[in-house]
Amino acid sequence: xxxxxxxxxxxxxxxxxxxxxxxxxxxxxxxxxxxxxxxxxxxxxxxxxxxxxxxxxx
Amino acid sequence: xxxxxxxxxxxxxxxxxxxxxxxxxxxxxxxxxxxxxxxxxxxxxxxxxxxxxxxxxxxxxxxxxxxxxxxxxxxxxxxxxxxxxxxxxxxxxxxxxxxxxxxxxxxxxxxxxxxxxxxxxxxxxxxxxxxxxxxxxxxxxxxxxxxxxxxxxxxxxxxxxxxxxxxxxxxxxxxxxxxxxxxxxxxxxxxxxxxxxxxxxxxxxxxxxxxxxxxxxxxxxxxxxxxxxxxxxxxxxxxxxxxxxxxxxxxxxxxxxxxxxxxxxxxxxxxxxxxxxxxxxxxxxxxxxxxxxxxxxxxxxxxxxxxxxxxxxxxxxxxxxxxxxxxxxxxxxxxxxxxxxxxxxxxxxxxxxxxxxxxxxxxxxxxxxxxxxxxxxxxxxxxxxxxxxxxxxxxxxxxxxxxxxxxxxxxxxxxxxxxxxxxxxxxxxxxxxxxxxxxxxxxxxxxxxxxxxxxxxxxxxxxxxxxxxxxxxxxxxxxxxxxxxxxxxxxxxxxxxxxxxxxxxxxxxxxxxxxxxxxxxxxxxxxxxxxxxxxxxxxxxxxxxxxxxxxxxxxxxxxxxxxxxxxxxxxxxxxxxxxxxxxxxxxxxxxxxxxxxxxxxxxxxxxxxxxxxxxxxxxxxxxxxxxxxxxxxxxxxxxxxxxxxxxxxxxxxxxxxxxxxx
Amino acid sequence: xxxxxxxxxxxxxxxxxxxxxxxxxxxxxxxxxxxxxxxxxxxxxxxxxxxxxxxxxxxxxxxxxxxxxxxxxxxxxxxxxxxxxxxxxxxxxxxxxxxxxxxxxxxxxxxxxxxxxxxxxxxxxxxxxxxxxxxxxxxxxxxxxxxxxxxxxxxxxxxxxxxxxxxxxxxxx
Numbered sequence: 028x029x030x031x032x033x034x035x036x037x038x039x040x041x042x043x044x045x046x047x048x049x050x051x052x053x054x055x056x057x058x059x060x061x062x063x064x065x066x067x068x069x070x071x072x073x074x075x076x077x078x079x080x081x082x083x084x085x
Numbered sequence: 086x087x088x089x090x091x092x093x094x095x096x097x098x099x100x101x102x103x104x105x106x107x108x109x110x111x112x113x114x115x116x117x118x119x120x121x122x123x124x125x126x127x128x129x130x131x132x133x134x135x136x137x138x139x140x141x142x143x144x145x146x147x148x149x150x151x152x153x154x155x156x157x158x159x160x161x162x163x164x165x166x167x168x169x170x171x172x173x174x175x176x177x178x179x180x181x182x183x184x185x186x187x188x189x190x191x192x193x194x195x196x197x198x199x200x201x202x203x204x205x206x207x208x209x210x211x212x213x214x215x216x217x218x219x220x221x222x223x224x225x226x227x228x229x230x231x232x233x234x235x236x237x238x239x240x241x242x243x244x245x246x247x248x249x250x251x252x253x254x255x256x257x258x259x260x261x262x263x264x265x266x267x268x269x270x271x272x273x274x275x276x277x278x279x280x281x282x283x284x285x286x287x288x289x290x291x292x293x294x295x296x297x298x299x300x301x302x303x304x305x306x307x308x309x310x311x312x313x314x315x316x317x318x319x320x321x322x323x324x325x326x327x328x329x330x331x332x333x334x335x336x337x338x339x340x341x342x343x344x345x346x347x348x349x350x351x352x353x354x355x356x357x358x359x360x361x362x363x364x365x366x367x368x369x370x371x372x373x374x375x376x377x378x379x380x381x382x383x384x385x386x387x388x389x390x391x392x393x394x395x396x397x398x399x400x401x402x403x404x405x406x407x408x409x410x411x412x413x414x415x416x417x418x419x420x421x422x423x424x425x426x427x428x429x430x431x432x433x434x435x436x437x438x439x440x441x442x443x444x445x446x447x448x449x450x451x452x453x454x455x456x457x458x459x460x461x462x463x464x465x466x467x468x469x470x471x472x473x474x475x476x477x478x479x480x481x482x483x484x485x486x487x488x489x490x491x492x493x494x495x496x497x498x499x500x501x502x503x504x505x506x507x508x509x510x511x512x513x514x515x516x517x518x519x520x521x522x523x524x525x526x527x528x529x530x531x532x533x534x535x536x537x538x539x540x541x542x543x544x545x546x547x548x549x550x551x552x553x554x555x556x557x558x559x560x561x562x563x564x565x566x567x568x569x570x571x572x573x574x575x576x577x578x579x580x581x582x583x584x585x586x587x588x589x590x591x592x593x594x595x596x597x598x599x600x601x602x603x604x605x606x607x608x609x610x611x612x613x614x615x616x617x618x619x620x621x622x623x624x625x626x627x628x629x630x631x632x633x634x635x636x637x638x639x640x641x642x643x644x645x646x647x648x649x650x651x652x653x654x655x656x657x658x659x660x661x662x663x664x665x666x667x668x669x670x671x672x673x674x675x676x677x678x679x680x681x682x683x684x685x686x687x688x689x690x691x692x693x694x695x696x697x698x699x700x701x702x703x704x705x706x707x708x709x710x711x712x713x714x715x716x717x718x719x720x721x722x723x724x725x726x727x728x729x730x731x732x733x734x735x736x737x738x739x740x741x742x743x744x745x746x747x
Numbered sequence: 748x749x750x751x752x753x754x755x756x757x758x759x760x761x762x763x764x765x766x767x768x769x770x771x772x773x774x775x776x777x778x779x780x781x782x783x784x785x786x787x788x789x790x791x792x793x794x795x796x797x798x799x800x801x802x803x804x805x806x807x808x809x810x811x812x813x814x815x816x817x818x819x820x821x822x823x824x825x826x827x828x829x830x831x832x833x834x835x836x837x838x839x840x841x842x843x844x845x846x847x848x849x850x851x852x853x854x855x856x857x858x859x860x861x862x863x864x865x866x867x868x869x870x871x872x873x874x875x876x877x878x879x880x881x882x883x884x885x886x887x888x889x890x891x892x893x894x895x896x897x898x899x900x901x902x903x904x905x906x907x908x909x910x911x912x913x914x915x916x917x918x919x920x
Contacts, residue, residue, distance in 0.1 A: 036560065038577035045582050049275075049589075052582075056271040056278075060174075060227070063220075067285045070278045074287050078575050078582075373774040376890060380776055383893065384784045388822060391791045392829055393911065394904040399832040400914040402841060461849045468825050470915040477908045480901050487894045494887060 044081045051077065086229060086680045087172040087709055094166040095150040096135075097128040097143075098738075107681075107711055108731025115729045116711045119719050120736030126713040133238045133683055136167035136182045138231050139200045147194050149186040152740075157188045162197060173228045177207040180225070229680070237657070238683045269597070272590040279583040282318055287579045289314070291572050295563065303569060306559040313552045320545045327534045327541075334527045334534070341524040348520065350510070358507045365500040372493040379486045386479045389472035396469040403462060421450050598623070605659035619655065657682065658707070681709035748853050749861045750823045754786060754811040758803025760869050763876040765809055772886040778879055778893065782811045785872065787822055790864060793871030794830050795904075800869035827852060827864055837863050 032039045052074060059065050065073070090106045093099050108116045120126050131141045141148070148165045157163055162185050169180045181204070185197040204216040204224055216224050229237065280288045292314070295307045424446055428436045436442045563569035602621045609619055618630050710729075723730070737747050756764045768779045779785045793799065816823065831838075831848035837860070838844045851857045878896045883889045 033581065035577040035581050036556075036573065038574050040577060040581045045578065045585060048578075049582055049586055052275045052278075053271050056274040060270055060274065063224075067278065070274070071285055071287055071290060074275075074278055074579075075290060075575070078287070078578050079571075082571075082574055082578060373772075373776075376772075376776050377774065379890065379893075380778060381780075383778070384780050388787050388791060388826065391788065391795065391900065392826065393908065395791065395794070395829045395833055397910050397914065399829055400911065402832060403845075404914060404917060465825070465828060465849075466915055468821070469911060472825075473908055473911040473915075480897065483894075483897055487890065490890055 048077055048081055088681050088683070088711065089170040089172060089177070091132065091136075091170075092166075092168040093132055095153045095163060096132055096165050096167060097148055097150060098125040099128070100150045100152045105734060106732060107709065109709065110731045113729055113731035114707075114709045116709075116732040116734070117719075117723075117730055118711070118713045118734040118736070119716055120713070120738070121716050125736055125738070126715075130238060130683065130713055132167050133169065134234060136169045136180055137225060137229065137234065139182060139202065140231075147186065147196070148184060149194055154186065154188065154194050157194075159188050159190050159192060162187045171228070178228065179205040181205065237680055269590065269594060272586065272593070276583065276586055276590065279579055279586065282322075288576060288583070291576045291579065295559070295569055295572060303559055303562050303566075306555045306562075310552055310555050310559070313548045313555070317545055317548050317552070320541045320548075324538060324541055324545075327538050331531055331534050331538075334530045337527045338524060338531070341520050341527065345520045345524060352518075354507050354511050358504055358511070361500050361504050361507070365497060365504065368493050368497045368500065372490055372497070375486060375490055375493070379483065379490070382479070382483065382486070386476050390476040390479045393473060393476065396473060400466065400469055403466075416449075418450055421446050601659050605655045608658045609655035680707065681711060682707040683711040684713065749827070749857075749864065750816060750820055751813065751853075753813050754816065755808045756782065756786075756811070756869075756872070757808045758806045760800070760803060760872045761807050761809040763872050763880070766880045767872070767875055771883070771889045776889075778889065781815065782809060783815045783819065785875070786811045786816075786868065787819060787826065789869075789871030789875060790826055790830060790867040791871065792874050793867035793869070794834070795900075796870070796874045798870030798874050799863075799866035800873050801866070802869065824852070830864060830867060831860060834863065 032041060034040065055073065056070070059070060087109055088107045089109060090104060092102065092104045094102045105116075105118070108114055118126070118129065128143075131143070134140050135148070147154075149163060150165075153163055164183055164185050166181070166183045171178055171180070180202075182200055182202055184200045186194050187197040188194055202221055203218075204221050205213050206216060208214055225231075278286055280286050283289070284293075289311075292307055292311055295303050424430055425436055425443070430436055430442055430446065434442045436446060560573060563573050598621055602619065605621070606618050620630060735747050755761075764782055764785050767785050768777050768782060770777045779788075828848040831852070832844050834844065838847060847857070847860050851860070879889070879892050883892050
């Protein structure tokens, strides 16, 4: 049974998508802490892309 | 983090190049370095902090080995170098610190330039590369933050300060360091990327990306919102500062209040003392006055007083000899001569040579002036009378006066004794006056900070409200536009992700902190079998509680040195243990890694049984134990740690300035 | 003539007199204010304790100035008379003692009497020094020893005040 989706600023949020994203983000952050490959700005971009993609997807 | 090897060159007593390889074996993870006091244990222990952070606590800041510098020619240079090779997060690093020294023309050794700091690391392909100079500090902070280093490079001599630090807490720094150590950094990184400070975060980027073309008002709102965000951020930063300062001031107030209470006595005592001194001085001056008057009286009265007996005897003799009443008033020799010459007495009797009258009159000559002494005797008698009267009560008065003085003396001595007693008590008590002044100052500071805080909060509130308004207005406009609507959605997601992650993080942290507290208490009980427990607060300050089973309440207990060490041990051991555990747990949320323990002679502070438990607990808890001990502790350590020792070294002291590690 | 000139304490007696008049505490208290005060009391004490002393010509001296003395001649003659009247050792005959006290004083023939008197002065200085200065080391000692000295005297020679009054009354009747 679908739970009531939380609403932020009048926009409904799909929590499944959020969990998926958070999981991926944490892993990427963990890696990045080791490799120091990406800068903060790059990480931010990465997260943005992730959100936009996830939102657009079905 | 695993320490692999240490290479030093001419660092203090250690002449030339010397190398230590640390035991990295899983089971035999203890490295023992043994030497008596004065052989250089503390020096070696401080190599680590110098190598990593450039810090030592030596008074003599010249680190160059004196044996080496002695043989230097003038105007030449020598270097002190330390290379610590370690493994962290799967990468092998070599931390290199180097300091040049120059012997100038007068033969003095001076540091030449600053210490150079490099971090080399092995790339996956096996080649070595260097971390960029600008990044070295950050990298070092990540490998082992300085705030935590003193818990891993354990200088046993600094226990006293450390236990105080634990009580007072390097609160936020410490918490932060612990968090990174326990691997919550991925969380914090993600959180800051989502909605951290500054402009490098998702939400801020979205804010800025509103398409202004569709509606210039949106751009205007966005700009204002950003501006407000900045203002809010500044306020928040300042609020944190205020909190910190408040804490510091609060701590000071607590400390001062304690001291004042303890020393309240000193105020009362001081008053009492002043009182007594006043009384005593009054006595002194009364006594002085009395003494002066006694002596004056003595000078005046003594001759007469001492003459009393003589006067009595003289008067007696005179009266017996019937000398006291001869002589006729106002009759002198001229009178008698006149009578003799006229041959007739006043009464009419004939005065003829040889007759009775003649004889009497002639005899009288002896007793009337100028020959008479009758008057003089009369005078003498009068004087006796006068003097006697004057000193009638002299002795009694003298006794009374003297009694006063005796009493003064006694009371004076009493006061003196009391004053001494109070002075003894006052010794070691501080002056309440100045404590009070400090306390007032800090209290005032807190008030000022509080009112600033209130003001800022109000401001912030205002800004936030305004922001919300603007945001709502913007939203409305944005929703009318496709692009901007999308941004709203992304923002919403980012916000929700941030909120969710925050919650998770806080929960994880609380869980982590709880687990840490339990682990620490377990270890603490193992090491120190007392009715004690530790508690950690959100700021990771430690409180020692007495578990009084009967009463069922807890009190903060002042810890002794050994106890402090146990506290610190337990805490570090707890942190390390948890770090290791989380490495093994399948919890991708946390990043952490085991750490070594480098300890400088802590065994000397424990009693024998404690050493045993410590030796059992440590290697089981830390990934790697590198321990400096005294020769005298060596046997104990061998006995208790023996099976776990992978490497052994000894200090070989050639002389004051030359030590070799063998 | 005695009491008509500066008087000099000499040698060991001068030293003792200096000690007797020296301040023994910070308040500037001293047992005797002036050398004259010692000079007044010493002969009585010397006579009572039957102590005489030879003149010590060695060493320093310390004076009693005539200027000071002249104000106390009454007392000085009084003391002289007392001693002359009672000094049986010096003159066993009472009549002669009376003469010494009241008739010959200050005259040439009084020379031996004056010398006798002076020897009592010196003896008295010795006694006072022995009783009051020698055993005193602290400030408190001085007053205590004075008290002891006075007490000893009071015990030994009793009251006498009443008898004196009676005798004086008798003398006037």
